[in-house]
């Protein structure tokens with residue numbers, strides 16, 4: 001078995017034909033991942049006991065003649081912002097370096113109920129704030145396609161693990177692009193479902209009106225299968241939607257001929273290097289599959305970065321208030337008063353990017369500035385959502401770049417927050433509108449760096465998005 005290239009279907013048939021047991025596979029997957037990890041530091045740590053226990057349960061099911069489950073025996077990596085009972089969850093932050101959660105996120109429960117085997121937790125930017133995984137308190141992750149480059153972020157560890165073959169699928173989180181952008185940089189599939197599609201119970205909050213849990217995988221089919229497992233209403237998350245969850249995989253092979261796709265004019269002007277050419281070729285491939293591609297306009301795009309960073313920082317400043325040295329976190333020593341203890345704990349614990357966002361977020365929410373910044377940003381958000389709603393009256397889906405450039409070098413943008421923020425320009429709009437969007441690999445640059453194409457669809461229409469991505473993936477030559 002080629003462990004680094006396994007698919008969910010291959011795991012399933014291997015188990016059912018008794019080529020290996022789930023325990024054998026889990027042991028081999030752990031051995032392989034631990035041996036490969038030093039190259040990229042995709043994982044922060046492994047959870048062998050939990051993985052072996054999950055694998056044993058799958059073998060017991062099979063021995064009883066039961067179905068192993070849709071993810072039976074499948075090695076899964078989990079971004080370290082999603083809580084795992086009795087397994088450390090640091091959110092890439094020094095503050096939570098020793099935090100052991102007392103419960104599982106709903107997505108974790110669902111993955112394990114479906115037979116998934118969680119190998120360990122993956123590196124990420126601190127509290128998911130960043131675009132390169134360099135903001136982790138535990139050091140950066142490297143891109144498996146080019147070790148001197150970033151894997152993207154903030155779910156860089158999950159994307160790198162899937163690209164490197166040390167997990168079959170992974171869970172990431174996306175607030176403004178953190179699943180799609182690293183998927184594009186590492187050459188894997190990354191999905192941001194419709195807002196409300198997947199329960200966020202147990203996802204550490206960054207910006208609650210934008211946070212999503214989303215799958216990463218090497219194929220569209222595996223990403224769709226993982227989404228099917230984790231999607232659906234959860235009474236523990238009031239923002240999770242009642243909408244029924246279709247069996248995405250059953251629709252993947254439907255013909256895409258005649259589908260109308262929009263290509264937003266505003267997304268083409270800042271593309272750098274080979275990215276424009278790769279997107280143009282991807283569009284030609286979609287046309288050859290029978291899709292009709294037309295140019296559309298999303299005029300509010302120019303305001304998206306400003307709008308996103310006002311809203312995300314405002315929400316972040318509020319969500320991060322809970323790390324006060326009383327609950328969850330380590331506590332700074334030597335404080336004389338309560339206020340002093342808060343100040344020292346937060347000053348010592350948070351990294352520079354989190355501090356920047358807490359300060360800016362508090363500013364835009366303060367009396368006097370609330371109307372000028374926060375309220376204004378909410379109005380712009382409505383305009384961005386309206387742009388998409390209008391476009392979807394004419395087209396079935398939208399195709400776009402994921403990022404203006406491919407993976408950049410470690411250290412290249414880390415001291416320039418504005419340059420880092422600009423890398424999110426094409427992903428934050430879909431997040432602000434709450435629509436489903438994904439990245440699917442569309443080729444590599446001249447120097448071998450992967451590049452993804454983004455597909456965006458109407459609310460809860462993941463099926464159309466997956467169909468297009470699947471047909472596109474199958475047309476690869």
Ligand code: GLN
Pocket residue numbers: 128129130131153154173174175176177178179206312424
């Ligand atoms: N890069 C964006 C940010 O820093 C997106 C992060 C995310 O989606 N979690 O806010």
